[in-house]
Structure formats: structure tokens, C-alpha cells
Amino acid sequence: MPHPRTKLPKLAKIAVDALEDLKGQDIKVLDVQKLTTVTDTMIICTGTSNRHVKALAQNVAEDAKKAGHRPLGIEGEEAGEWVLVDLGSVVVHVMQAQPRAFYQLEKLWTVEEPTTAADAQAQPQPSSGKTVAARKTASRSPATKKTAVRKTAAKKPTAKRTQSKTAARKPAH
Template sequence: MPTAEEVRDLVVHALDEHKGQSIETIDVRCQTDITDYLVIASGTSDRQLRALSEAVVEALRGRGVRPLGTEGGAGGDWLLVDLGDVVVHLMRPETRDFYQLERLWGDLPRTREQDGR
């Protein structure tokens, strides 16, 4: 079974490979027992958000990790994939700007992946 860090890295790689935008990870271990990392990424349409979600699930299936649950769906501006130690939030840019999840977690350790690979 992969570690939380390995799951996080697999998620980021899958999102990057499928053109996820503004990928950011937040280490929330010191603030909650629910999960270790949040991964937040944007997609330009609900179709791309679904494709990103499917890419994450498929990438982890090969490593024996199955999602505990998923939320959102057709026509949604926000999809969530709960992988236990890692929770993935996929949002359209305007939804992400509105909810500003990154701001809710303050100054916790984070990484931001470079766009424009």
C-alpha cells in the first residue's frame, strides 16, 4: 500500500498528465485527523473535471488504492475524490476563486505546481 506522500505524488502526476491547471497541495496533518493532504486543481469545463477525476482514480487503481468516495458529477463545477490520506478537489476556476479553499488553510505547508509544462 502506498504512503500518503506517494498517493499525493501519483495524484499530482495524473493531474499534470491530463492538463490540470494550478495544481496545489496543502499539508493539513497538523490541523486535522481526517486527511493528510489536500490536492486542489482547476479544469476548464465540467468535461475536463470528470476526465481529471477519472485519471486520478485510474492512476491509483493500478497501485491498489480505491477511492473512499466521490462527490459531484455531471454539470458540476466542483468534484471531490476522497482517497483517505489525500482528498482531491477539482474545480472550475471561477468556483475556485469564489470558495478560496487555499485561504481557509492559512499558512500551512503547500506546494504549487508550475503551469505551462
């Protein structure tokens, strides 16, 4: 299990237990106190279907209520692909596998600090101020730019097509 039970806050332990009771998969507990003021702990769990995701989220909310922690909000129950249960200091994301893989919340909320001086130097440096689009355009060769212009010019409508379109737009009197 990726989270040591003894170090979990009481409310987080209640949520994890509720998820495990209904066979929630790949449960991750993230301490996000240093990253945001919105919550202290984020729990991410995978459900196998819409119905399973909804049941997991409902179980977390019910167990929290029984322990005296009323949920501040529950979002996404209608669709059941991603349900968020906001318990204040703990936010629980119950997701199906596909949205979880797509959004990768673990990567978004995990900060990996370099362990050695060599790792710190390998970190990406700030950009020179150019936008990504500007860098891509600048890296193109002149031949590529000419080809793009030629392709655009070839797609212009002929005079005959333009006249027929214009005639079709004019209202008949």
C-alpha cells in the same frame, strides 16, 4: 511548480501526476495534518470545463486504483463544477475557475504564522463579545436610525387598500 515532488507522499504524487497528465491547471498541494484529522494532504486543481474537471477526477481515481488505492468516494461528478476525490490520506479537489475563486480553499486550509513579534501584534484581536450586527447598529448615528423609521412608516398601506384586501380574503357565502 509549487510542490516539491521529492517530499510528496506516494499517493499524493500519483494524484498530482494524474492531474498533470490531463493538463490540470494551478495544482496546489497542501499539508493539512496539523489542521484536521480527516486527511493528511489536500490537492486543489483547476479544470477548464465541466468535461475537463470530470476527466481529471476520473484520471486521479483510475491511477490510484492501478496503484492499489481504491477511492473512498467521488462527489460532484454530475455537475462537473467541483469534483472531490477522497483517497483517504489524500483528498483531491478538482474545480472550475469560478468556484475555486469563490471558495478559496487555499486560504481556508493554509495557516500563515507570524514571522516576527511585530507581525504577531498585528494579528486581529478577539472581539469584545458583541456580534457583528450589534457593532454595526451601535455605530450608526441617531439621525440614521430616525431616517430608517420614517421610511418604514411611509410604506404602511392606506386604510382603503387594507379594506379591499380584507374584503377579498373573506369567503363569499
